[in-house]
Amino acid sequence: MPKHVKEIEALKAHLGKHQLKYTRQRELILEAFLQQEHITAEEMYHQLAKKDPHLGLATIYRTLNLFCEADLAQARHFGTQTQYDNISHKGHHDHLICTDCHKIVEFENCEIEKLQEEVATRNGFTITTHRLELYGLCSRCRH
Amino acid sequence: MPKHVKEIEALKAHLGKHQLKYTRQRELILEAFLQQEHITAEEMYHQLAKKDPHLGLATIYRTLNLFCEADLAQARHFGTQTQYDNISHKGHHDHLICTDCHKIVEFENCEIEKLQEEVATRNGFTITTHRLELYGLCSRCRH
DNA sequence: ATTGAAATTGATAAATCGTCTCAAGAAGAT
DNA sequence: ATCTTCTTGAGACGATTTATCAATTTCAAT
Numbered sequence: 001m002p003k004h005v006k007e008i009e010a011l012k013a014h015l016g017k018h019q020l021k022y023t024r025q026r027e028l029i030l031e032a033f034l035q036q037e038h039i040t041a042e043e044m045y046h047q048l049a050k051k052d053p054h055l056g057l058a059t060i061y062r063t064l065n066l067f068c069e070a071d072l073a074q075a076r077h078f079g080t081q082t083q084y085d086n087i088s089h090k091g092h093h094d095h096l097i098c099t100d101c102h103k104i105v106e107f108e109n110c111e112i113e114k115l116q117e118e119v120a121t122r123n124g125f126t127i128t129t130h131r132l133e134l135y136g137l138c139s140r141c142r143h
Numbered sequence: 144m145p146k147h148v149k150e151i152e153a154l155k156a157h158l159g160k161h162q163l164k165y166t167r168q169r170e171l172i173l174e175a176f177l178q179q180e181h182i183t184a185e186e187m188y189h190q191l192a193k194k195d196p197h198l199g200l201a202t203i204y205r206t207l208n209l210f211c212e213a214d215l216a217q218a219r220h221f222g223t224q225t226q227y228d229n230i231s232h233k234g235h236h237d238h239l240i241c242t243d244c245h246k247i248v249e250f251e252n253c254e255i256e257k258l259q260e261e262v263a264t265r266n267g268f269t270i271t272t273h274r275l276e277l278y279g280l281c282s283r284c285r286h
Numbered sequence: 287a288t289t290g291a292a293a294t295t296g297a298t299a300a301a302t303c304g305t306c307t308c309a310a311g312a313a314g315a316t
Numbered sequence: 317a318t319c320t321t322c323t324t325g326a327g328a329c330g331a332t333t334t335a336t337c338a339a340t341t342t343c344a345a346t
Contacts, residue, residue, distance in 0.1 A: 019292085019293080020293070020294090021292090021293055021294070021341080021342050021343075022342080022343095023293090023294065023295080023341075023342070024341090025294080025295075026294095041332090041333080042332085054295095054296070055295095055296085056295070056296040056297065056298095057296090057297095057333090058295080058296070058297080058298090058333090058334080058335090059294080059295060059296070061332095061333065061334075062294085062295090062334090065334095077220040077221065077222065077223065078220055079220070080303085080304080080331060080332065081331090081332070082332080082333080096262070096263060096266055096268050098268070099217065099218070099271070105266050105268070107262055107266065109258060109262055111258055112255055112258045112259070112262075115252060115254055115255045115258070116255070116275075116277055119239070119250055119252055119255075119277070120239060120277055120279060123239055123248050123250070123281075124281060124282030125239050125241070125248070125277065125279045125280065125281055125282070126279045126280050126285055127277050127278065127279040128242065128278055128279045128280070129278045129279075130275070130276060130277045130278060131274070131275070131276045131278070132259075132273070132274070132275045132276075133273060133274045133275075134259055134262070134263055134268065134270050134273045135217065135219060135270065135271055135272045135273060135274070136263060136268045136269045136270040136271045136272075137268065137269050137271070138266075138267060138268055139267030139268070142269055162321085162322080163322070163323090164312080164313050164314075164321085164322055164323070165313080165314095166312075166313075166322090166323065166324080167312090168323080168324075169323090184303090184304080185303085197324095197325070198324095198325085199324065199325040199326065199327095200304090200325090200326095201304085201305075201306085201324080201325070201326080201327090202323080202324060202325070204303095204304060204305075205305090205323085205324090208305095223302070223303070223332090223333080224302095224303075225303085225304080
């Protein structure tokens with residue numbers, strides 16, 4: 001019935017491993033989360049208010065942080081807020097961030113990823129995820 | 144006597160251009176800032192408490208933001224705090240982070256940096272700083 | 287199905303981080 | 317030295333996120 005069976009199973013696996021429980025709220029938040037590329041807790045709060053007016057903001061924060069631990073999400077702090085990126089089913093994308101107008105351009109680069117793997121291997125690491133953010137000025141803000 | 148004559152002149156140029164004043168606090172904070180690769184306002188607050196116990200935290204925030212406008216610093220949101228990067232400092236290092244034992248290995252990779260520049264140029268960006276973190280398991284934790 | 291231990295929730299208090307306010311003090315031009 | 321303007325320090329404030337805790341829900345064991 002639910003669309004994202006694979007991710008639900010991944011979450012359940014994580015929950016089981018840590019003696020946590022699969023709740024109605026966690027399923028609701030996961031379903032909503034997986035339909036976004038990235039979202040803030042506040043945005044999700046308003047979005048889900050229609051489906052469950054009693055869902056608390058604290059629960060959303062707790063659940064999104066849980067998703068980070070389960071490697072379904074990745075938190076990214078920008079400006080005063082925290083963005084939760086969906087890294088589970090899309091190819092992981094990186095960000096170009098304009099420090100002036102806060103514009104964000106997403107990109108993907110296989111060569112960089114390959115070099116990352118090399119660095120990791122050289123140091124005995126096995127990468128599960130990564131974060132790459134390039135900060136600078138976009139063409140308009142450079143004047 | 145101050146060591147960073149070039150940066151002090153750059154700051155004075157910016158101040159003059161905007162009808163701002165060169166104060167004891169601004170010089171003190173600049174001297175301290177230029178000795179770091181990156182620092183938070185809070186860290187600087189404690190660090191400078193010895194030299195000037197009356198220096199206010201608000202002044203440090205104001206001054207670090209001023210440095211950003213004068214292109215001496217670059218703000219970057221890291222975790223819950225804001226890191227102020229020293230732009231004149233070059234050797235930027237990246238991190239390999241073990242998600243199990245939290246071991247952190249620093250590395251530098253020119254090829255990756257070159258590819259980052261290419262991506263930025265292709266999108267019309269001029270990079271001033273970046274952040275690359277690879278998350279995974281180190282050799283010991285993989286078993 | 288019922289029970290009971292353990293985890294989760296919602297509401298809100300509290301903490302955190304950074305900015306704003308404003309009276310008093312410092313800088314710099316005249 | 318004077319005068320205008322900018323800056324400072326202290327604390328209030330606003331926004332975001334986390335902690336607290338009693339009531340509720342989950343889920344495994346009856």
